[in-house]
Amino acid sequence: MATAEKIRFERVTKTFTVRDTEQKGAMKEFTAVKELDFNVKEGEFVTLVGPSGCGKSTLLDLLGGLTTPTRGRILIDGKEITGPGLDRGTVFQQYALFPWKTARGNIEFGLEAKGVPKHERKEQANHFLSLVGLSDFGERYPHELSGGMKQRVAIARSLAFNPDVLLMDEPFAALDAQTRESLQSELLRIWQKTKKTIIFITHGIDEAVYLGERVVVLTPNPGMVKKIVDIPLKNRLEDADIRSHPDFVKARHEVWSLLHEAEYLGANI
Amino acid sequence: MVTIEKHVSSAPKLIKQKEFGFSGLQKVAKQSIVLVALFLLWEIAPRIGLVDPAFFPSFSNVVIAWWNLVISGELFTHFLASITRSVSGFGLAVLIAIPLGLIIGWYPLARELLNPVMELFRNTAALALLPVFMLLLGIGETSKIAIVLFACTWPILLNTIAAVGNVDPLLIKSARSMNISSFKLFLKVILPASVPTIFTGIRMAGTGAILVLIAAEMVGAKEGLGYLITYSQYNFQIPEMYAGILTIALLGVLINQSLSMLERKFSKWKQNPNGQN
Structure with missing residues (x-):
């Protein structure tokens, strides 16, 4: 396993000016993601999980170079992202074929x-x-x-x-459960074969735990990193029913508990 | 890989399309029954005195008149005159409106500037401008081609602008994330994605071309199908008049069918029988 740093988020904040729904005609600032600060190692599979409104799509646009951070910066191989590039490939939920x-x-x-x-x-x-x-x-x-x-x-x-990095925006969310499961294991297989760095965004806890070596748990409004959970699972592909393995259950519960703490009250998970 | 077979069998859409051939045939049969009945009614009604045969000759009389016009070569002359005018005007409109629409659609500023003008012109009935065209361009070919051009331009132009504006933003995002240039984005994404909507405009223009041309020919011309109709009416050659009308109807169907065929050819990727995608 390579340990070189691939992606670094340096206190990344992104704000938008949006229409104020309470005051007619007024605008207000909306913070989509706030003070994101973490690293992704080369060849690592990181999943990001959080409820709607945790700035997942914004984060992906930032990584894709389709928009720029308001504050902070994102580095890939030590170089700041300034625009889209073929060093990153994006897979969208709605396929975009x-x-x-x-x-x-x-x-x-x-x-x-x-x-x-x-x-x-x-x-x-x-x-x-x-x-x-x-x-x-x-x-x-x-x-x-x-x-x-x-x-x-x-x-x-x-x-x-x-690309060196594969960005995946809830790619399996629109699929039925069985197809999703088979594509998840296939993705793991492809990942092992191609050794890409993968950033995978999801709102499925099971999916996040099953795929990610680390799970980044995000909070909603604004999107911030609550905790990064290490998933100590080995042999994800060899074990036929890894989802009932005690380690999986434990990790899943940890992520679940994090997502059910006070600040998520009323959030749409 | 174990999972693949499962997916192969879970693509039932392909089989569904095959049934279309049969139900399509049935549909044609259903539609022609009514058409045949209509022609029968047309044949019988004047014969049994339901309508005055002098003003409404039976279908067979019209067909005979039509056939005589064909043999004498008269119909061909008129047909050729009409088709030349409509194809010229229509063709010019396609050549002008599509590139113009692509540019206007691509540049928001151009769209904002030109939108009010286009709204005004598209809502001006082309035929209302016929006197203007005649005053400016005379009663020769130019004014007729010009009015067809005018009538055809708007549906094509407006549909092209709409097409460019309505390209799925996700497709644009997806292409942009692959770092392609604006020019390539336009050529490889915007343009192909716009084709079906542009074709809708082209088909509308095709119908409009005939309509406007016939009217123009009725007002002032020395040949053409519209002229044939009015001329026959003035000379009380009623069967010939109906023969002219029939020819126009056939011409309209012909144009619409060939444009539909072209449309299907260019947008075969768009057929989604299950309403998905």
Whole structure:
């Protein structure tokens, strides 16, 4: 396990000016995330869990370089994030596949953005289609694929341009329980194979504990780090029913308890 | 991988589409029954004296008149005149309105500046401007092509602007996160995503093109299907008049069908029978 630091949040705060709902016409400042300060190691799988309104999406936009922090900064490999880049790949909850492109076309899209020559794209697309188990579905359009398959394509698309960091925004939230579970273990398998650093946002406690080596628990309004919980699970993939393992149950309970403390009262978990 | 088979079997959408062929055939049969009945009624009504045959000749008489017009080559002359005008005006509108709409849609400032003007023009009935076009451009081909161009421009332009504005923001976000340039974003995301909506505008323009042209031809022309209709009416060649109307109806259907076909070809990725996506 590599221990080099990959991502560093340095007291990251992001505020927005929003319409004041109490006073007509007035604007007020809204703090989405506040004083985030933690590191992610190279090759680490970190999950972020919190209720709605804990600034999860903001955090991901910040990491993706789609917006900049109001205060503080985020460093990747010691360099401040200034914009989007192909060193990071994002997987969205709603797949965000281009509906006019086939599964293969979608995967090749990122390669094209990276400037990979045409003949190599096909080969790489094949590789990633087989990595996510969709070798026979390359020529299908997104509307011809099930939700789980779409998300596989989206994961393949993000992996294809070979980013160091994979950002995942509740990628399995829209899937049924069974598909979700199989994609979770597949993601772990892909992670072990590709050794990517993964930041995975979820509101599912089970999912956070099952996937993450560490779980960052966030508070709502504003989003702050409440605690970072180490998950000491080994052999997640070997153990057929890891979710009933005492270590898993213990870790799950810890995260659950954190999310049910006073400041979460009334929050939508 | 063990999990894959499960997913293969959980994609039942593909099978559903196949049934469409059969139900589509049934649909065509259902629709043509009414159409045939209508033609029958048209045939019988004048014969049994339900309507005056002088003003409303039977369907067979109209068909005979139509056939005579075909043989004499007269119909072809009028048809050619009309189709040339409408295709020229329509084609020019496509060439002008799509690029213009893409630019206006892409730049918010352009949209804000031009919106009031466009609102005004789109709501001005093209035919109301026919006298203006005739005064300025004469009664020749130019004024007719110009009015078709005018009528076709608005639906295409407005739909193109709307299309660019309504591209799923998530797709834009997704593309931006891959660090592609604005130009590439436009070319690879905005443009393909806009195609279906642009085509809606094109189809509307196609219908409008015929409508406006016929009216223009009725007012002042020396040939064309609209002219054929008014000319036949003045000379009390009633079956010929109906033959002209029938031809226009067929032309309209033809144009709409071919545009629909083109639309399906360009937006085949959009068909989602289950209303999902």
